[in-house]
Amino acid sequence: MEDQTTPRVFDSLWRYRWSSAGIVACIVAVSLAVALVVGGSSTVEARVVLQPPDESGLIGVDTSSEAAFSRYVNQRALLMTSDRVLSLAQEDLERHRPLRELRREVSARESDAGESIVLEVDGANTDEAMELAEAVIDAYRSVAGQELAERVDGALETLAERRQAVEESLPDGQAGSRVEANTSAAAETLSELDRQATELRLASDEIGDGVAFVQATQPEETTLVATLARDGGIGLVLGLIVATAVAWVRADRDRRLHDPSSFAALVDEPVLGEIERLGPEVAFTLTDPKQQPAKPYRLILASVQQAVPRGIVAVTGLPTSGSTTTSLQLAGAAARAGMRVLVIDAALRTRGLSAALLIDGPEHGGLTDLAAGLSDLRGVMRPVNLGYGMGYWAVPAGQFAEGAAEVFRASQLRTIGEQLRSGYDLVLIDCSAPDVEPESTPLLREADRVVVTVRYGTSDDELLRLRGQLEMIGASIAGYVFTFAAPVTRNGRR
Known part of the structure; x- marks a missing residue:
């Protein structure tokens, strides 16, 4: 029979069964202790439905491409969990919470349908989770609205500069067919610029902060008993993994004949x-x-x-x-x-x-x-x-x-x-x-x-x-x- 390259897992566990049982018991005990200290938890889920793309291209999305809009939704989801939004939401919370804690408790993703952002917020209880969810949504709408306003202001400023350049090109007090033709072309350009500026303002008013509506939050509270059962099960699985690894390493390092x-x-x-x-x-x-x-x-x-x-x-x-x-x-x-x-x-x-x-x-x-x-x-x-x-x-x-x-x-x-x-x-x-x-x-x-x-x-x-x-x-x-x-x-x- 050839040399066994590695010890068998079950043989290793049985050989070090008492120490393995001790490792499992310790890890389960620690898991239960953590569950008792932390207590029950609550998860709040909110759905933020975004405005559909407009003809003016104000939000920067091609209206004929679903893939482009899906990328836009994912970008908005990343913005919702960014430090910029979380820092702004942090100011609205009654109890100050570190930014690293907010990063761990707040997550956002694209919905299955692709038209909205699903926001998930964990908290020690339902009230705390709902407060954080509302603060994050408000902060996101504020940041998104500010970004959209800056984009509109920039577009209007560009149109105003073009209008000024057209007006300065008009001749003063000269007659003739060429002058009249130039004046007529300039008038059409100014009219087109005014139309674009009007469409931008209307689109800005219609889109607002880019959010169509927010679906009501759905709290899912976990009781202390359920938390103990869950953490105890996790501790048991983790303990078995650690005990198996330790027993296997010990058996691999000490391959001796004992029986x-x-x-x-x-x-x-x-x-x-x-x-x-x-x-x-x-x-x-x-x-x-x-x-x-x-x-x-x-x-x-x-x-x-x-x-x-x-x-x-x-x-x-x-x-x-x-x-x-x-x-x-x-x-x-x-x-x-x-x-x-x-x-x-x-x-x-x-x-x-x-x-x-x-x-x-x-x-x-x-x-x-x-x-x-x-x-x-x-x-x-x-x-x-x-x-x-x-x-x-x-x-x-x-x-x-x-x-x-x-x-x-x-x-x-x-x-x-x-x-x-x-x-x-x-x-x-x-x-x-x-x-x-x-x-x-x-x-x-x-x-x-x-x-x-x-x-x-x-x-x-x-x-x-x-x-x-x-x-x-x-x-x-x-x-x-x-x-x-x-x-x-x-x-x-x-």
């Missing part, structure tokens, strides 16, 4: 058993061969026998994961079950199994002598007495030297492997991880199956790296033993 179910998302092979964390006085007995094997190891042995009824099983893992203890416990359980067992210490650098069985020393031959052909199997085996006439055989690591990996030749190991399979029901090889002791690589490859010990708190990356190394060298993984696990209480919780 056997964590393996399912990372590897295909099964978890053969789980060994709880024990105190020092109890843990010491696990490496004493005369002590009865722990019950979890007897169950693990049954799982191993299903994978390898008879043959060679290598036990490996990262440092301090308990691979040596697992090898000793499985050897003791198998020997007490009546099986012919041989355990081999292949951790040439640490020689933990040899030390535990008190067979580590220069006077003892070992695996290195056997692999190099300096001794046969009988010459390096040592008996391990379990009491009551039971026991098994052990092969110590032997003396380690740089270049020891060279003695583990494939052909020699294959011959030794055939001899071991024919002479014993179960052969257990205690090996270090390939990147810790490279000389263990050919032994892991020669084993029929490999049992991997994984310590509680091991990171996902460490497990996947070890698994990848074993697959790369051709080792066949039977499953995992989860060691130093958190104790399980009576109700099934850790």
